[in-house]
Amino acid sequence: MPKSPKEIIREEIRALKAYPVPDSTGMVKLDAMENPYRLPPQVRGRLARLVEDAAVNRYPDPTAVELKAALRQALEVPAGMDLLLGNGSDELIQMVALATARPGAVVLGMEPSFVMFKMISAFVGARYVGVDLHDDFSLDIDRALAVIERDRPAAVFIAFPNNPTGNLFDAGLIERIIEAAPGLVVIDEAYHAFAGESFMERLPLHPNLLVMRTLSKLGLAGIRLGVLAGGAAWLKELDKVRLPYNINTITQIVAREMLRHGGVLTEQAEAIKLERVRVLQELQRTPRLTAYPSEANFILFRTRKAERVFDGLKQRGVLIKSLHGSHRLLADCLRVTVGTPDENTAFLTALNQTLAA
Ligand code: PMP
Numbered sequence: 612m613p614k615s616p617k618e619i620i621r622e623e624i625r626a627l628k629a630y631p632v633p634d635s636t637g638m639v640k641l642d643a644m645e646n647p648y649r650l651p652p653q654v655r656g657r658l659a660r661l662v663e664d665a666a667v668n669r670y671p672d673p674t675a676v677e678l679k680a681a682l683r684q685a686l687e688v689p690a691g692m693d694l695l696l697g698n699g700s701d702e703l704i705q706m707v708a709l710a711t712a713r714p715g716a717v718v719l720g721m722e723p724s725f726v727m728f729k730m731i732s733a734f735v736g737a738r739y740v741g742v743d744l745h746d747d748f749s750l751d752i753d754r755a756l757a758v759i760e761r762d763r764p765a766a767v768f769i770a771f772p773n774n775p776t777g778n779l780f781d782a783g784l785i786e787r788i789i790e791a792a793p794g795l796v797v798i799d800e801a802y803h804a805f806a807g808e809s810f811m812e813r814l815p816l817h818p819n820l821l822v823m824r825t826l827s828k829l830g831l832a833g834i835r836l837g838v839l840a841g842g843a844a845w846l847k848e849l850d851k852v853r854l855p856y857n858i859n860t861i862t863q864i865v866a867r868e869m870l871r872h873g874g875v876l877t878e879q880a881e882a883i884k885l886e887r888v889r890v891l892q893e894l895q896r897t898p899r900l901t902a903y904p905s906e907a908n909f910i911l912f913r914t915r916k917a918e919r920v921f922d923g924l925k926q927r928g929v930l931i932k933s934l935h936g937s938h939r940l941l942a943d944c945l946r947v948t949v950g951t952p953d954e955n956t957a958f959l960t961a962l963n964q965t966l967a968a
Contacts, residue, residue, distance in 0.1 A: 623733045630730065638930040639950065639957050644774070644802075644909050646830035647950040648879045654872060661864050671860040678863045681870040682838055686824060692814050693843040695850055698857045700801060700825040700837030704768065705731050707797055707821070707839075709852045711765035712737045719764035719792075721750065723775060723938040725799065728768040740764065744940060748776040748903070752784045756791050765794040771810065772802045775934055775946045777905030779808055789817045795845065799823045802907035804880040805887070811840065818842060828908055830876045831869060834862040883908050887949045893959050897966070909948045914966070917943040923965030929958050 617625065635642065650658070672678075679694050688694060697703035704727055708718060712735040720728040722741035732739035740762055742755045759767070767788060772779045789796045796819055798810040803824055811822050821841035826834065836858065839846065869876065887905060894902035894912050902912040911934070914920050921933040931948070934941040947958060 621736075623736070627730060627733055630727070633930065635930050638925075638928055639954050640930055641948040641950050641954060641958055642930045642932045642946075643832075644828050644907070644948045645832050646828065646876070646879055646883065646908070647948075647954055648830065648882070650830070651875060654869075654875055658865055658868055661868055662861060665860050665864055667860055669860075670856050671858060671863055673856055675858050675863050678858070678867050678870075681867050685870045685873055686838065686840065687811060688840045689812060689814050692840050693846045695839040695841075695846045695853070696858050697837035697839065697853075698859075698862075699827060699835040700799065700823050700839075701727055701731075702835075702857065703823055703837045703839045704728065704797070704799075705734065706849050706852050707766050707768075707795060708732055708735045708737055710849050711794065713765065716765040717762040719755075719758060719762065719767040721755070721769060721773070721780075723934070723941055724768070725770050725774045725801075726937075737765070744773075744776070746940065748773065748778050748940070750780045750784045750788075752787060755788055759788065759791045759793075763793050767792050767794070767796045768799060769796065770799040770801065771808070772806050772906040774801065774907065775909070775911055775932070775941070775944070777903055777907045777909060777911050779806055779906045782808060782810070785810070786813075789820050792819060795819055795821055797821045797823055797839075801825045802828055804829045804877070805884055805908045806906040808906075814841060819845075821845065826866060826869075830879055831866065834865050836862055836866050880908075883949050886952060886955055889952075890947070890949055890955050890959065897962070900966075909946050911941075911944055911946050913942075913944050915943065917945050920962070920965050921945055923968060924958070924961050927961035927964060929961045931958070 675696055708731045716737045718732040718737045718739050720741050722743050729739045740758055742751055742758050745751050800809055803809055814820055814822060821839055823839050825837045891902055891910055900912055900914045902910055917935040924931055932946040934944045934946055
């Protein structure tokens with residue numbers, strides 16, 4: 612008799628819930644921090660021709676040399692720093708966690724934050740320790756430093772801006788964490804395109820600092836490309852747990868071409884930032900609702916009976932994300948991605964209808 616999953620699958624994996632991706636067919640999709648804009652037709656034409664010529668019978672360039680050179684320039688990576696590429700930044704989080712997961716290793720994260728920091732720690736058998744943010748979503752530096760002292764984490768993950776709260780933590784406090792941490796500190800700048808600050812230029816100052824970016828939120832979620840920048844000595848080791856050919860040929864071609872014409876995506880990001888102002892103002896004008904300022908392409912807000920509001924929006928064809936129940940600080944919180952002006956208006960209209968119902 613073969614054994615059942617219960618006897619074979621690790622307990623900590625059975626205890627997990629798979630990363631939820633709801634069906635969004637036919638909905639106004641404002642749940643996943645995607646850029647809502649398609650590429651202009653002439654850019655699509657150029658990509659089509661490049662893909663047509665691609666030698667997909669061959670494995671991709673394993674080190675993605677040309678793409679890395681283009682990224683180094685586009686991301687303004689300081690001289691002397693190296694890059695490691697991932698199939699999305701999710702995969703980079705996994706590489707860091709895998710490579711550092713010695714027996715008993717601890718991963719430290721702030722709570723609430725991006726759920727994959729915690730989930731991936733479970734995948735690799737590391738012990739995840741979460742430090743709650745203050746009620747205003749700022750860093751609890753005293754607690755974070757105390758936990759670093761106590762648990763000596765092999766890796767610390769900090770999202771900057773933070774998901775799902777949308778704020779940038781105080782950079783000076785993050786510096787203190789970097790200085791106190793015995794292991795790696797990964798600053799996850801997934802929402803950098805919408806924020807004014809970065810740790811990229813500080814890389815040469817801190818030997819244990821890594822800065823992570825992704826092209827997903829900028830408008831290329833479909834090609835899955837994440838970038839980790841940092842010192843060569845660290846990245847050389849992390850590279851050993853990277854699966855061969857993790858960045859496929861089409862991704863390499865499309866990303867290279869898009870970096871050559873990066874203006875299109877940054878213009879779209881600027882349009883999203885303008886709409887972020889409008890959506891935030893509208894939400895802040897809504898009675899009995901608290902909307903939090905955001906440095907990202909989404910807005911977190913708190914309302915009464917959030918689950919009911921989420922369902923009401925869904926019935927009206929608008930899909931956002933409910934965070935109610937995921938953390939004490941997120942009670943009755945919902946998160947909406949900033950979309951096109953029309954999508955945002957559809958969301959605001961549906962929200963007002965739901966609240967009036
Ligand atoms: N980091 C943060 C903070 C995120 O919010 C996300 C996506 N939700 C990611 C990383 C993962 O992005 P990707 O794998 O698409 O690069």
